[in-house]
Amino acid sequence: MSNIYNGVYSVLLGMVITLRQLFKPSVTHQYPYENDFEINDNIREIPVGFRGQLHNRVEDCIVCKKCAQICPVDCIHIDARKPEKGGKMWESMNVVHLKDQTRIVGIIDGKPPKKIEPDMQFTIQHANPEGTTHPDIPAGATVKISGDKVDRIIDRKKVVLFMDQFDIDMTLCLFCGLCTEVCPTECLTMKDSLEGIEYSEFDRENLIYKFADPTLYK
Ligand code: SF4
Ligand code: SF4
Structure with a gap:
């Protein structure tokens, strides 16, 4: 009986x-179609x-290629080439990242400061020598820009190799981080x-991240 x-x-x-749950509002959301929760309400801190x-x-x-060499699962694919004979080779450059998310590649007059103050003025010579890194500035121009528009300035070493391919297959990546540790310029x-x-992606191809930017070298 018991x-x-x-x-x-x-x-x-x-x-x-x-029965009680039947009358409560649904908490299931159809991720990835609905991802407002992740964007707006996810209070978990990363x-x-x-x-x-x-x-x-x-x-x-x-x-x-140090990152590709150390990767234990070979998921970084890099292809590079030497510039053609007689092709333009640029010495070291500065990359000026602006606050509007655009950038100007060129040579800064003087040494770039460690800390950028809003009242500073920068003269960038041979701006965008490779072409189209900034939509409004023609190649080869000299540009003056004030510090309040500048987010950061970094040195780019002499271009020795042109990058044709830099793909990372994130479906294979183990997230070990070794590639970022060996990167000498800390760009990875x-x-x-x-x-x-x-x-979330519907097509696995979209998880192969492609970083090569041919406009940097043309
Ligand atoms: S983090 Fe990914 S890409 Fe980088 S070395 Fe590890 S497995 Fe390779
Ligand atoms: S500079 Fe960094 S990201 Fe580029 S190839 Fe070398 S290790 Fe990889």
Whole structure:
């Protein structure tokens, strides 16, 4: 009798819980079609140093291939070539990243300061020698720009190799971070933001991240 009582009681209890849930609003969201929750309400903090998606700031990459050599699963594919004979080879350059997310490649007059103050003025010679890194500035121009528009300035070493391909197959990546540790210019990093954990794709091809930017070398 006790077993029958317990059996009936647990079934009824389960039904009551099920019925109660029927009248509550649905909490399931159809990710990735609906991702407002992740973007707006996800209060979990991504810890600094989290190993998320890989990103290569290619303008700083010297195509040394150290990252590809150390990768234990061979998921980094790099192809580079020497410039054609007589082709233009640029010495070291500065890459001026502006706050509007554009950048100017050129040679800064004087040494770039460690800290950029808003009242500073920068003269950039031979701006965008390779072409189209900034939509409004013609190649070879000299540009004056004030510090309040500048986000950061980085040195780019002499261009020795042109990068034709820099692909990372994120479907194979182990997130070990070894590639970022050996990178001599620290241009290869792992995102430690919400952006770094969003991977949903319908096509596996979209998980092969392609970083080569031919406009940097033309
Ligand atoms: S983090 Fe990924 S790409 Fe980098 S070395 Fe490890 S497995 Fe290779
Ligand atoms: S180690 Fe860094 S600089 Fe060298 S090829 Fe890889 S990303 Fe580029």
